[in-house]
Amino acid sequence: MSEPKVVFEEHGDVAVIKINRPEKRNALDRETVLSINECTEKAKDKKYRAVILTGAGNSFCAGADLTEFSTVGDLESAPTVQESLHNGYHIGLGNLIKMDKPVFAAVEGPCAGIGCAYLLSCDVVVMSKSSFFQVGFSKIALIPDGGTNWLLTRAVGYQKAFRMAAEAKRVSADECLAVGICSEIVDDGKVFEESLKLAQYYADFAPGAIGATKSLMRESFDRSYLKNLDEEADTQANFVGSADNLEGVMAFIEKRKPNFKGD
Numbered sequence: 001m002s003e004p005k006v007v008f009e010e011h012g013d014v015a016v017i018k019i020n021r022p023e024k025r026n027a028l029d030r031e032t033v034l035s036i037n038e039c040t041e042k043a044k045d046k047k048y049r050a051v052i053l054t055g056a057g058n059s060f061c062a063g064a065d066l067t068e069f070s071t072v073g074d075l076e077s078a079p080t081v082q083e084s085l086h087n088g089y090h091i092g093l094g095n096l097i098k099m100d101k102p103v104f105a106a107v108e109g110p111c112a113g114i115g116c117a118y119l120l121s122c123d124v125v126v127m128s129k130s131s132f133f134q135v136g137f138s139k140i141a142l143i144p145d146g147g148t149n150w151l152l153t154r155a156v157g158y159q160k161a162f163r164m165a166a167e168a169k170r171v172s173a174d175e176c177l178a179v180g181i182c183s184e185i186v187d188d189g190k191v192f193e194e195s196l197k198l199a200q201y202y203a204d205f206a207p208g209a210i211g212a213t214k215s216l217m218r219e220s221f222d223r224s225y226l227k228n229l230d231e232e233a234d235t236q237a238n239f240v241g242s243a244d245n246l247e248g249v250m251a252f253i254e255k256r257k258p259n260f261k262g263d
Contacts, residue, residue, distance in 0.1 A: 006035035007056070008042055014199045015048040022057030025110060027065035030079075033088045036118075040095035046262065049203035051099065052195050053122055054106035063113020063136065089114060089146050096121040097218060100211030102202045106195035107131045108188070117146030120155060123214060124202075125182035126195045127173040133181055136168045154221060155180050206244040207262035 009016040017039040019026040028036075043051045055061055079087070096103050096118070105122035112134040119125055119133065127133075135152065137144050144152070144165050153161040156179040164171060176182040186194045202210065212235050220228050239245050244260045251258035 004035065005029075005032040006039055008039045010048075011196060012200065013047060013049040013203045014052060014196065015043040015045075015050070016052045016054065016196075017043060019053075019055045019061055021065075022055070022059065024065060025059035025062035026055035026057070026115075027062045028114060029065040029068045030084070030088065032065075033092065037088070037092040037095070040092045040099070044095070044099060046207075048101065049205075049207055049262075050101055050199040051096075051103045052106055052192070052199050053096065053103060053118060054192055054195070055108065057108075059109040060105070060107040060111040060131065061113075061115030061118060062110055063115050066140075085145060089117070093117055093121045093146055098215075100215070101207060102199070102210060102214065104195050104199050104202075106191045107182070108191045110134065112136050114146045114148075116144070117148045117151070119181070120148060120151035124184075124198065125176075126184045126186060126191055126198065127176055127182045128188045128191045129173055129185055130188050131173050131191075133164075133171040133176050134168065135165045138166055138168045152181075204257075204260070206248060206258075206260040208242070208244060209239060212239070 003020060005019070005021055007016075007018040007020045009018065017036065019028070019032065019036070021027060021032060040051075102124060103122045105119045105125040107119060107125060107127040109128070109131055111119050111131065113136055116133060116135050135144050135148060143149070149161075149165070152164065155161070156164070160179055163169075171179075171181070173182065173185045177185055184194070184198075216228070216231060216235065219231075223231065244258075244262065247260060248258045
């Protein structure tokens, strides 16, 4: 029996989604994409306080598996581009962005093509020293997709994003850190271990407040400053006086670690 192309693991209250095609550098075929979608749905469960997206072996994700459609017959039976994106990739990517908990990308080795969209859809990115980011679509006469044009521009600014996409050059982990694509670099082979520690640290935070902060920041791209003030005020009103708010205040006064329930 062959191993699943995507593995879902539980590490306490941290859910781990691992792309499991190391022999293909975790390139994505249709089955893998659909499995990622299923795993992101499963990770929405309230029992998980944080999620890690990673790849097996020494790669995060090499992009789409270009060998999947190697014959004319394969192409004729394949879904349309719009169907592949809307009914495939976009589901899992949307789940990562909209999930009401922090999502971590643990990146060893290459992150290329549509893999860049998955990385950019995560909230915190940890890369290994030798890993790299490569929006390589232009090399095969395609455009970046999966939201990469939107997410990358907001992460690094228009000029840097355009050059990364047009030139399709490898962006080192050090440069990713400098421009804001990742927030931390660790030794090779230590990415998952360090990402799990970080995810478990976040899992102790008040889940409602962290989820709302993520949502407000993500959605702020589409709102004016004044509208965002209103949204913050309304959201804050829901948390002031809540059980977790009171627990946090008491823990601060008593100089102890709070025990947030998320109720």
